[in-house]
Structure formats: C-alpha cells, structure tokens
Amino acid sequence: MRKGNNKKGYSNPTSSSYSSASGRAVNEWEYYDQLYNTYANKSCGMIDPEGIERLCSDLQVAHTDVRILMLAWKMQAEKQGYFTLEEWRRGLKRLRADTIAKLKKALPELQQEVRRSTNNLDFYTYAFKYCLTEDKQKCIDIESICQLLELVLGSEFHQQVVSFVQYLKIQTDYKVINMDQWLGFYRFCQEISFPDSSNYDSQQAWPSIMDDFVEWMRSK
CATH class of the missing domain: 1.10.238.200 (Cullin, PONY binding domain)
Structure with a gap:
C-alpha cells in the first residue's frame, strides 16, 4: 500500500477518543507516536538505521532477522533502513502494538501471517x-x-x-x-x-x- 491509500484498519490520524483515566481527549495515534519518537532521528524526522538497531535491541532480535523485514513489509516501508511516521502507524496499527512488549508478542503472529499462501x-x-x-x-x-x-x-x-x-x-x-x-x-x-x-x-x-x-x- 502506498501513501494516500486508506485501507480498513488505518483510520484518520486526527481522530481522537476520550480517556476516562486521564480525563482528556487522546489522539488514537498518541501511543504509537510516543513509541515512534523513542527511535526516530529528530534531525530527519524518521527512524533511521541507528534507530532500527535500537528497536531490534529492545525487541531482542538481530537487525538481520527476517522478522524485521516482515515488519517493514507490514508497514509497507518504501526506503530500506528507514521508517516514516505514516509507515510506522500503518504497520503497528495493523499489529495492534503500541508498546514494545506488544510488538515483541506480535512478531510470531506476523511470521505466521507471512507464511500463509495468500x-x-x-x-x-x-x-x-x-x-x-x-x-x-x-x-x-x-x-x-x-x-x-x-x-x-x-x-x-x-x-x-x-x-x-x-x-x-x-x-x-x-x-x-x-x-x-x-x-x-x-x-x-x-x-x-x-x-x-x-x-x-x-x-x-x-x-x-x-x-x-x-x-x-x-x-x-
């Protein structure tokens, strides 16, 4: 999926929901974006190769692990070694993973998804x-x-x-x-x-x- 497509499961980034715990409106992308900013290079506004290595370290997988390529596929990342915010939101939304723990847990399921004939x-x-x-x-x-x-x-x-x-x-x-x-x-x-x-x-x-x-x- 290229930029501009808005398939099911990837909704409007401006939408928000009400958080009863904090008593404020929460943008549905807030937690995805917080996680993204943990690894993004502020100067280029993207997760670069260094950020991906830190992500891999937190996921406890090698940066050469096929699951990282599968993650890029899920995001439909266009440039090798880089994740944009839009790609990150798209991929992690589909995986329902807004924390490292959830993303780590989603990797085996992602492997199974890739292995399906479809x-x-x-x-x-x-x-x-x-x-x-x-x-x-x-x-x-x-x-x-x-x-x-x-x-x-x-x-x-x-x-x-x-x-x-x-x-x-x-x-x-x-x-x-x-x-x-x-x-x-x-x-x-x-x-x-x-x-x-x-x-x-x-x-x-x-x-x-x-x-x-x-x-x-x-x-x-």
Missing part, C-alpha cells in the same frame, strides 16, 4: 523491491541476492536455496538478478520436484537462468 508471494516480491536502494534500480547484485534468498526462503526451501546459491556463486553468466528471475526461482520452489527436477520443462516460460540452473543440477 501473503507469501507478496512478501517475497516486496523483499526484492525493498532492496532496490537506488533510483531506477531494477537489478540486485549476486552477493546480495544470495543473502536475501537465505533470509526469505532459507527456512522453507532450504535445499533449493542452498543449491541455487551455490550455483549463483560459481557461474559467470549473470552478474545481477532482476525481478523476473527472482520470481522465477520462487515459482521453481513451489512447482518443481527437487532435487531431480523431473517435472521441469524448459519449453515453458522460465527465465533462462532457471534453465541454466536445472542443467547444472542435472549435470551433477
């Missing part, structure tokens, strides 16, 4: 786009792709990822990976028997890198 491809696609850090960038270098594959698919399709990463590291024909190739490997994991690849048909519309990978696998 969300898995969307998350996988988002992960690629999130790593496009330059304007008009459409491809990602092989080294970064190998790390990203292990992060987003390594637990679910371990053998396929290990083999594909091994192939990517020794081959010399491809220096970068584009979205079509990225999605081609996801489809391969979903549809093709492994390791024999007996139902792989190169006459179908596969990216050429998948043809080369399967040929390499069969030659082994």
Whole structure:
C-alpha cells in the first residue's frame, strides 16, 4: 500500500477518543507516536538505521532477522533502513502494538501471517523491491541476492536455496538478478520436484537462468 491509500484498519490520524483515566481527549495515534519518537532521528524526522538497531535491541532480535523485514513489509516501508511516521502507524496499527512488549508478542503472529499462501508471494516480491536502494534500480547484485534468498526462503526451501546459491556463486553468466528471475526461482520452489527436477520443462516460460540452473543440477 502506498501513501494516500486508506485501507480498513488505518483510520484518520486526527481522530481522537476520550480517556476516562486521564480525563482528556487522546489522539488514537498518541501511543504509537510516543513509541515512534523513542527511535526516530529528530534531525530527519524518521527512524533511521541507528534507530532500527535500537528497536531490534529492545525487541531482542538481530537487525538481520527476517522478522524485521516482515515488519517493514507490514508497514509497507518504501526506503530500506528507514521508517516514516505514516509507515510506522500503518504497520503497528495493523499489529495492534503500541508498546514494545506488544510488538515483541506480535512478531510470531506476523511470521505466521507471512507464511500463509495468500501473503507469501507478496512478501517475497516486496523483499526484492525493498532492496532496490537506488533510483531506477531494477537489478540486485549476486552477493546480495544470495543473502536475501537465505533470509526469505532459507527456512522453507532450504535445499533449493542452498543449491541455487551455490550455483549463483560459481557461474559467470549473470552478474545481477532482476525481478523476473527472482520470481522465477520462487515459482521453481513451489512447482518443481527437487532435487531431480523431473517435472521441469524448459519449453515453458522460465527465465533462462532457471534453465541454466536445472542443467547444472542435472549435470551433477
């Protein structure tokens, strides 16, 4: 979801409710914003990489943990390593987490949500786009792709990822990976028997890198 969309569960930031405990009107975003300001860099008005590291420390997860990428997906964060206030509100509202304790508790549920078939491809696609850090960038270098594959698919399709990463590291024909190739490997994991690849048909519309990978696998 991009800026401007107002989907169910993400309401008007100006709305408020009455707090009987304090006897005053409370903006519904107040607690989300307080938590945001704990990590935001005041000079840029965003949570930057340093703020994300402090967030990870409080959540007791590594900044390289896939759950942080899942959190970015839930926020639909646009810039790698940065969370805007709008993205933060959007993501944490959906997770119903306005404290660190609640956010920490929500992470396992977020993992389950991502693993559902209806969300898995969307998350996988988002992960690629999130790593496009330059304007008009459409491809990602092989080294970064190998790390990203292990992060987003390594637990679910371990053998396929290990083999594909091994192939990517020794081959010399491809220096970068584009979205079509990225999605081609996801489809391969979903549809093709492994390791024999007996139902792989190169006459179908596969990216050429998948043809080369399967040929390499069969030659082994």
